[in-house]
Amino acid sequence: MAADVVLAVDVGGTQTRAALVDREGHVMHRQSVRTPADEGADAVVSAIAQSCRSILSEAGITTAIPLGLCAPGPLDAKRGIALSTPTIRGFTNFPLRQALSDALGVPVTIENDGPCAALGEWMCGAGRGTENFVYVTISTGIGGGVVSDGHLMRGRLGLAGHVGHMPLKTESSAICFCGKPGCWEAEASGSALQKKALVAGFTGLPDVFARAEGREPKALSFVAAASDDIALGVVAIIHLFSPERVVIGGGVSNGFNVLGPLIRERVDARVLPPFRGTEIVRAGLGDDSGLIGAAQLVLHPHTAA
Ligand SMILES: [Zn+2]
The missing domain is CATH 3.30.420.40 (ATPase, nucleotide binding domain)
Structure with a gap:
């Protein structure tokens, strides 16, 4: 199961959504938490990590599975850096990928929310x-x-x-x-x-x-x-x-x-x-374009690259 299912996170200015998502874009064990956007980058990372741990425990997954994440940009996806997200305090030259990877002990891929939602729609939605x-x-x-x-x-x-x-x-x-x-x-x-x-x-x-x-x-x-x-x-x-x-x-x-x-x-x-x-x-994917796209970043890395 672990090879075809990954953690996906869609960080928004007010809400952060996380779930397990598979190659076909099926969303499982969905969670939604408030984004502590005013409390700084560490608080946001900690909220994401907590949500992911809770999903894994609910799903009974004990192995490390990778995580794909999208957030409001601009993000430098290649270097894993949040450059200057206006809606989240502390997302300024912040090493988001590394911080999350350290917190969860899994490989993390990040992407700007627009291209990520495009990827979701392309792989699993109206862009197929x-x-x-x-x-x-x-x-x-x-x-x-x-x-x-x-x-x-x-x-x-x-x-x-x-x-x-x-x-x-x-x-x-x-x-x-x-x-x-x-x-x-x-x-x-x-x-x-x-x-x-x-x-x-x-x-x-x-x-x-x-x-x-x-x-x-x-x-x-x-x-x-x-x-x-x-x-x-x-x-x-x-x-x-x-x-x-x-x-x-x-x-x-x-x-x-x-x-x-x-x-x-x-x-x-x-x-x-x-x-x-x-x-x-x-x-075709409603509010889930970004979430499903975040998973496809990891599941289809060659297409996404
Ligand atoms: Zn403008």
Whole structure:
């Protein structure tokens, strides 16, 4: 069993999820704990280690099995260093891989959350069977990962796929988390759309999506405008990477029933003719793309490399 099942951890700014995951992406003995993001890197490492020990004991596993982990970047995955994660105190030039390996006595592989979720979707979810595909997560921010010619793209410092900071406008009242105006994330992330929904008099994005499903005109026009903002980034991605499929995950994908057809329509109206018809689909693994991808880092190291 141990050879085909590994520990997987998805560290988020508020929640850390851990589980045993196999090659097919089955998630077992799942646990979720609060990320002690304000208490420093050692506290985060200790919370992860505790969760992993408890999973192993619950599963009756006494042998050392490797661990794959993803966390908000930027991380230097090759050197195993958290470079400067803004949402976790102490994740600044922190040797995360070594600290975890010391705490648990097992080999550890780490990766930025966007590429890791892309890997999960590519191996076990909506990206299966493609050689070129891009995963985009639209939630608090916009992140992503790129599979190009059958390889997960890493880029300098392993930072490829930070699609949320593609500048779509030079002037905009929407200021990004990075401090600059007009990033895709500032215009079309879940937080940006939520803010616009509240200003427009909705109780939030779920309210917009529910009313749009009921064909309410005001909600439909909100969804149309949101689709325009999302489509602009997807158009850029398609021209850059020529993917067979763009997979959209994250909280905003809960509205994919109403958003999806409009995004496709707008993308097709804007891309160069040979790019028309590029598949744009909803993520297949829901909230587990990162967790399952973290396991695949270890289970399919050659594909992930
Ligand atoms: Zn930005």
